[in-house]
Amino acid sequence: MNKITEIADESGDKYKYGFVTDIEADTIPKGLNADIIRLISAKKGEPEWLLEWRLKAFEFWQGMTEPTWAKLVYDKIDYQDLYYYSAPKQKVAPKSLDEVDKSLLETYDKLGIPLKEQEILAGVVAVDAVFDSVSVATTYRAKLAEKGIIFCSISEAVKEHPDLVRRYLGSVVPYTDNFFACLNSAVFTDGSFVYIPKGIRCPMELSTYFRINAKNTGQFERTLIIADDESYVSYLEGCTAPQRDENQLHAAIVEIVVLKDAEVKYSTVQNWYPGDKDGNGGVYNFVTKRAACRGDNSKISWTQVETGSAVTWKYPSCVLQGNNSVGEFYSVAITNNHQQADTGTKMIHIGRNTSSKIISKGISAGFSNQTYRGLVRVSPGAQNARNYSQCDSLLIGRTCGSHTVPYIENRNKTAKIEHEATTSKISDEQLFYCQQRGIGEEEAVSLIVNGFCKEVMQHLPMEFAIEAAKLINISLEGSVG
Amino acid sequence: MTGLLQHISLPGDEIPWLHEIRTNGKNVFASVGIPTAKNEAWKYTRLRELNADDFVISLPQQNLSAPQAELPFDAYKIYFENGIFNPAMSELPQGIEILPLIEVIMFHPQYRQLINTQLIEKRFPFSALNVAYLNEGIFIHIDSRVEIKKPLALIYHTDTRGQNLLCNIHNLIVVEEASSAKIVEFHYYNGEVKSRYLANIVNEIYIRRNAKLCHYKIQNEAFKAHHLALNYVDVAENGSYNSFCLQKGADVSRNETRVLLKEPKASAEVNGAYIMNGWATIDTTTDIEHLSSCTTSHQLIKGVVGGDAKGVFQGKIHIAPEAIQTEGTQLHKALLLTDTAEVDVKPELEIFADDVKCSHGAASGELDEEQLFYMRSRGISEEDARQLLIAAYLDDAISKIEDEKIAAWIKLWAK
Numbered sequence: 001m002n003k004i005t006e007i008a009d010e011s012g013d014k015y016k017y018g019f020v021t022d023i024e025a026d027t028i029p030k031g032l033n034a035d036i037i038r039l040i041s042a043k044k045g046e047p048e049w050l051l052e053w054r055l056k057a058f059e060f061w062q063g064m065t066e067p068t069w070a071k072l073v074y075d076k077i078d079y080q081d082l083y084y085y086s087a088p089k090q091k092v093a094p095k096s097l098d099e100v101d102k103s104l105l106e107t108y109d110k111l112g113i114p115l116k117e118q119e120i121l122a123g124v125v126a127v128d129a130v131f132d133s134v135s136v137a138t139t140y141r142a143k144l145a146e147k148g149i150i151f152c153s154i155s156e157a158v159k160e161h162p163d164l165v166r167r168y169l170g171s172v173v174p175y176t177d178n179f180f181a182c183l184n185s186a187v188f189t190d191g192s193f194v195y196i197p198k199g200i201r202c203p204m205e206l207s208t209y210f211r212i213n214a215k216n217t218g219q220f221e222r223t224l225i226i227a228d229d230e231s232y233v234s235y236l237e238g239c240t241a242p243q244r245d246e247n248q249l250h251a252a253i254v255e256i257v258v259l260k261d262a263e264v265k266y267s268t269v270q271n272w273y274p275g276d277k278d279g280n281g282g283v284y285n286f287v288t289k290r291a292a293c294r295g296d297n298s299k300i301s302w303t304q305v306e307t308g309s310a311v312t313w314k315y316p317s318c319v320l321q322g323n324n325s326v327g328e329f330y331s332v333a334i335t336n337n338h339q340q341a342d343t344g345t346k347m348i349h350i351g352r353n354t355s356s357k358i359i360s361k362g363i364s365a366g367f368s369n370q371t372y373r374g375l376v377r378v379s380p381g382a383q384n385a386r387n388y389s390q391c392d393s394l395l396i397g398r399t400c401g402s403h404t405v406p407y408i409e410n411r412n413k414t415a416k417i418e419h420e421a422t423t424s425k426i427s428d429e430q431l432f433y434c435q436q437r438g439i440g441e442e443e444a445v446s447l448i449v450n451g452f453c454k455e456v457m458q459h460l461p462m463e464f465a466i467e468a469a470k471l472i473n474i475s476l477e478g479s480v481g
Numbered sequence: 482m483t484g485l486l487q488h489i490s491l492p493g494d495e496i497p498w499l500h501e502i503r504t505n506g507k508n509v510f511a512s513v514g515i516p517t518a519k520n521e522a523w524k525y526t527r528l529r530e531l532n533a534d535d536f537v538i539s540l541p542q543q544n545l546s547a548p549q550a551e552l553p554f555d556a557y558k559i560y561f562e563n564g565i566f567n568p569a570m571s572e573l574p575q576g577i578e579i580l581p582l583i584e585v586i587m588f589h590p591q592y593r594q595l596i597n598t599q600l601i602e603k604r605f606p607f608s609a610l611n612v613a614y615l616n617e618g619i620f621i622h623i624d625s626r627v628e629i630k631k632p633l634a635l636i637y638h639t640d641t642r643g644q645n646l647l648c649n650i651h652n653l654i655v656v657e658e659a660s661s662a663k664i665v666e667f668h669y670y671n672g673e674v675k676s677r678y679l680a681n682i683v684n685e686i687y688i689r690r691n692a693k694l695c696h697y698k699i700q701n702e703a704f705k706a707h708h709l710a711l712n713y714v715d716v717a718e719n720g721s722y723n724s725f726c727l728q729k730g731a732d733v734s735r736n737e738t739r740v741l742l743k744e745p746k747a748s749a750e751v752n753g754a755y756i757m758n759g760w761a762t763i764d765t766t767t768d769i770e771h772l773s774s775c776t777t778s779h780q781l782i783k784g785v786v787g788g789d790a791k792g793v794f795q796g797k798i799h800i801a802p803e804a805i806q807t808e809g810t811q812l813h814k815a816l817l818l819t820d821t822a823e824v825d826v827k828p829e830l831e832i833f834a835d836d837v838k839c840s841h842g843a844a845s846g847e848l849d850e851e852q853l854f855y856m857r858s859r860g861i862s863e864e865d866a867r868q869l870l871i872a873a874y875l876d877d878a879i880s881k882i883e884d885e886k887i888a889a890w891i892k893l894w895a896k
Contacts, residue, residue, distance in 0.1 A: 069521065380820065380821070393830075393832070395832065395834070395835035395837075396835065397835060398802060398805070398834060398835050398836075399802070400833075400835070401831070401832060401833040402830075402832045403829070403830060403831045403832060404828075404829060404830040404841070405827065405829045405830075406826075406827065406828060406829075406843070407825070407826070407827050408824075408825070408826040408827070408843055408845070409525075409823070409824075409825045409826075410815075410817065410823065410824045410825070410826075410845045411822075411823045412817070412820070413817035413818065413819060413820060413822060413846075413847040414847055415817075415845070415846065416844075416845075416846045417843070417844060417845050417846070418842075418843075418844045419826075419828070419841075419842060419843040419844070420840070420841075420842045421828070421830060421840060421841050421842070422839065422840040423830060423832050423837060423838075423839040423840070424837070424838060424839075425835040425836055425837075
């Protein structure tokens with residue numbers, strides 16, 4: 001065992017993360033019921049209150065029906081045919097990186113996640129890596145702890161900082177929120193926890209790396225970020241999964257609480273396995289992400305590059321409660337082959353003088369379908385709210401689809417809301433111009449697409465931006481001509 | 482059965498075809514019921530009042546003695562009173578076939594085929610209800626190569642004297658090849674202000690090759706009334722549909738326009754304005770389907786919302802895979818006058834072809850304080866300044882109307 005085997009690249013796809021790590025895993029029986037939840041909770045040594053909360057969520061979930069409003073077509077998910085817990089087997093919890101299973105470290109190396117502290121890119125990124133269901137290692141903890149920053153897995157946080165977790169868990173995304181969030185609340189296995197204390201500017205970028213490895217396993221991670229007064233943190237999230245013929249389920253929650261004068265920047269590069277070019281396999285990605293700007297002058301900024309997953313259902317939202325709070329959403333979504341994405345954002349203006357900005361760029365190619373679905377809501381008390389939304393779509397080829405469904409609800413006359421959307425294709429003139437100058441067709445398309453996305457890409461941290469630009473090119477390969 | 486679905490015998494029940502579609506309509510409406518906020522297409526428009534069980538399906542024919550509506554332009558006038566076509570009062574043009582719909586269904590089977598059974602669908606609960614009572618309404622047939630300069634004015638006068646009336650009107654309008662016509666719809670009440678009624682109107686419009694139809698409408702129903710209209714427009718090659726709807730009255734009003742641009746070079750312009758106060762909800766819903774190449778559509782809707790009112794705009798542009806080189810634009814703008822006014826907007830693009838130009842825009846805000854100040858500093862009273870700004874705000878939508886006299890008439894009502 002303990003060696004990384006690479007799956008033969010039979011489909012000719014360019015998904016370089018499609019390997020499986022052969023690792024002994026501790027998996028509980030298939031299926032979902034109250035006993036499974038008790039088992040998960042027991043395995044994680046959780047306190048009674050959390051188990052009760054999980055069970056309440058599970059009970060509520062049983063009365064819910066899977067939403068069908070999104071423009072997505074996928075095979076019905078059999079929730080009883082999944083493993084809800086899979087952990088790399090280890091006798092005792094690792095105390096330091098040296099104790100972590102070597103093959104795991106190799107996997108992360110392969111993914112380009114330098115888990116070992118000394119290898120970390122110039123020491124600017126701290127990583128929490130989640131493998132299937134559990135958080136494997138969190139780097140740089142000691143250094144962060146000096147400043148009072150807590151960055152650990154959520155299961156550790158439950159044990160070590162129960163007050164914080166209890167106070168904020170489910171306060172932004174309650175378990176009653178939606179079908180997938182409710183399921184996650186019942187069965188979530190791990191995720192990251194971040195607390196930035198008052199007045200602290202987090203000196204490095206924090207990062208989580210998610211990977212689904214085991215077969216038939218649902219990954220349900222839960223991230224909770226709390227930025228106390230006057231603090232700042234930039235958080236990165238990346239995801240990959242092995243190539244498999246069947247669909248894997250991923251239903252995550254990210255909750256962010258931003259207090260007075262604080263700022264959180266959350267960047268995602270989502271590159272789950274998108275399925276092969278005939279639409280077999282791939283990850284079903286149902287994610288609930290929400291940030292509550294509770295304090296005055298607080299700010300949240302979501303940046304996402306979505307290139308992976310067979311099905312994406314994701315609406316990072318901003319609840320602008322504090323006066324003068326700011327919400328931003330920058331998104332690039334690329335779908336190719338048979339991928340489907342229904343993604344967008346929600347901006348809920350509650351406080352006075354709140355402002356929000358939405359820049360969404362969608363690129364569809366192949367047989368893919370993509371929908372921007374967004375909500376801008378201005379409550380009666382949100383004096384002088386300001387929103388600007390721009391949703392641009394680019395279609396490559398005649399078999400793909402691009403859709404825009406914004407909802408705008410204004411209940412305050414002082415609010416100024418503007419929304420614009422356009423749809424177009426890469427014009428022949430643009431292509432001709434490039435080709436005339438000796439740039440090949442595929443290269444020209446990538447150049448134009450990168451230009452199209454630039455407004456969003458510049459909001460990504462540097463290392464991420466380079467990776468994301470590469471990803472865009474890979475995702476669109478073979479879509480021209 | 483709800484108050485809206487009742488057993489009454491209607492003319493033509495013995496015709497199997499008619500009986501079947503009426504029954505279908507009834508069944509579809511019974512299964513969907515009155516849409517609630519959970520129904521995506523009716524998310525923002527609440528219809529609680531329609532749960533009343535005192536609906537009357539038809540009032541005995543009576544000549545409403547109210548003064549006839551004055552139109553400041555010359556037109557052929559076609560009167561409906563409490564939802565019933567009154568040919569005696571109407572002034573029908575020569576050379577155009579205008580018949581009660583029921584007559585067409587009974588005696589002209591070649592035209593009755595046009596009645597679209599797709600409207601009896603869960604998506605359109607009120608047109609299903611309309612078909613359940615399919616009887617009232619007229620058939621207008623404009624022969625090929627005819628240009629009718631004088632507008633046809635359909636004047637709907639309702640005064641239910643306090644009764645809760647359900648009027649179902651179903652019009653079938655066919656403009657044959659290379660013809661053109663103008664149709665004006667005027668819905669008003671005169672008399673009992675508190676008249677409660679539901680005017681449930683379906684217009685099915687067929688525009689053949691190279692034909693053109695202009696369709697202008699003013700809705701000024703009684704303030705307790707419901708007005709739900711569906712315009713189903715089918716446009717053939719190089720045909721054009723040009724419409725404008727001013728919605729002003731009623732407690733709940735919805736003007737839904739569904740245009741199918743079925744053949745190359747078909748075009749549509751769907752414009753509108755709404756202005757309201759009080760507790761009203763006014764809903765403008767459009768669905769423009771580009772089904773063929775080189776089709777174009779333009780939409781401009783502007784609204785002014787005051788009081789505790791709610792303006793709703795749901796607009797959709799659909800572009801089918803084969804509809805290349807199409808152009809679709811859509812713009813909705815609303816002005817909120819009070820702290821309790823609300824506007825809910827859902828502009829939607831659904832695009833399956835790459836060689837297209839499509840855009841939509843939506844904006845909302847309040848009257849510009851600086852503009853107000855500018856006028857006030859020149860001695861214009863605040864009220865007048867507001868009126869001027871509102872009129873100017875709506876003007877760019879109203880000025881899309883090609884007929885100057887009709888534009889002037891609508892402008893007069895948009896206050």
